[in-house]
Amino acid sequence: MKVLCFGSLNIDYVYDVPHFVQGGETLASRSLHAYTGGKGLNQSVALARAGLEVYHAGAIGPDGEFLLELLREAGVNTDHVERLTDVRTGHAIIQKNEKGDNCILLYGGANRSITRQQIDRTLAGFSGGDALVLQNEISELPYLVERAKAAGMLIALNPSPMDDTLPPLLSSIDYLLLNEIEAAQLLHLETPGDPEEMTKCLLARIPKASVILTVGPKGSFYAEEGVLMRQSAVPVQAVDTTAAGDTYTGFYLGGVFNGRDPSWAMRFASVAAAIAVTRPGAAPSIPSREEVLAKMKEMEE
Numbered sequence: 558m559k560v561l562c563f564g565s566l567n568i569d570y571v572y573d574v575p576h577f578v579q580g581g582e583t584l585a586s587r588s589l590h591a592y593t594g595g596k597g598l599n600q601s602v603a604l605a606r607a608g609l610e611v612y613h614a615g616a617i618g619p620d621g622e623f624l625l626e627l628l629r630e631a632g633v634n635t636d637h638v639e640r641l642t643d644v645r646t647g648h649a650i651i652q653k654n655e656k657g658d659n660c661i662l663l664y665g666g667a668n669r670s671i672t673r674q675q676i677d678r679t680l681a682g683f684s685g686g687d688a689l690v691l692q693n694e695i696s697e698l699p700y701l702v703e704r705a706k707a708a709g710m711l712i713a714l715n716p717s718p719m720d721d722t723l724p725p726l727l728s729s730i731d732y733l734l735l736n737e738i739e740a741a742q743l744l745h746l747e748t749p750g751d752p753e754e755m756t757k758c759l760l761a762r763i764p765k766a767s768v769i770l771t772v773g774p775k776g777s778f779y780a781e782e783g784v785l786m787r788q789s790a791v792p793v794q795a796v797d798t799t800a801a802g803d804t805y806t807g808f809y810l811g812g813v814f815n816g817r818d819p820s821w822a823m824r825f826a827s828v829a830a831a832i833a834v835t836r837p838g839a840a841p842s843i844p845s846r847e848e849v850l851a852k853m854k855e856m857e858e
């Protein structure tokens with residue numbers, strides 16, 4: 558199986574702050590670091606490190622070449638990434654507080670220049686039985702889902718950031734992986750409810766899919782028709798939670814696409830995400846398959 562991750566490539570500017578800046582407030586940050594990021598890029602790295610054959614499609618501007626180097630180092634094929642000359646690479650302004658939590662402001666840049674022509678050219682190299690992994694940081698997502706479905710590809714969606722274009726796509730999705738804020742938004746709840754209940758309600762919307770809800774230190778929940786499971790989180794001291802969800806997504810899919818059952822894949826993904834939050838940055842924090850397997854073995858002893 559080939560896995561195509563069609564998604565964003567961002568430069569992440571991470572500012573260490575004592576607290577998230579409020580409306581009308583001017584706040585001095587303590588430091589600035591630039592990292593490789595973007596939910597698409599992070600998930601491609603995680604999918605590849607989890608042991609899959611991964612192709613990344615997307616777009617960068619003239620300032621984004623180093624993002625492709627990182628993907629290639631992780632073993633990801635970058636032939637389907639377009640280099641644009643008239644637009645900047647996407648970026649994210651990330652505030653990181655003392656607990657390692659973040660809030661993220663996106664500038665789409667080249668990620669919003671994906672065209673139907675690029676989608677058609679890319680999908681020509683994939684067929685039924687291959688998988689498509691998506692987030693919501695690129696343009697033309699509805700067209701991409703429609704064409705991939707018509708080609709018989711399996712589709713995994715991480716609906717982040719949430720917006721009105723996503724609910725109509727859900728009926729085409731085979732794997733829905735999301736956090737509790739996205740789940741609450743999809744279910745029109747003002748604040749996240751009980752995770753088990755939200756997982757069940759999401760499955761009721763897409764009964765043929767698998768739904769995987771991550772709830773940070775409270776673990777993760779899985780539902781498919783007739784099955785409901787919970788996986789505890791691995792307790793760690795977090796320094797930076799950026800890309801924890803992307804790491805979980807890549808390793809969960811890495812498990813199931815390599816033939817493991819959902820319960821094993823949830824453990825694999827939870828351990829990978831736990832390791833990622835102990836390190837700074839997005840893509841650079843994602844562990845290798847060997848590290849994750851060694852930690853799983855240590856936990857079983």
Ligand code: RIB
Pocket residue numbers: 565567568569593594595596597599648649661694799800801802803839840
């Ligand atoms: O999920 C984390 C990612 O979200 C960051 O790397 C940032 O670029 C945004 O896309």
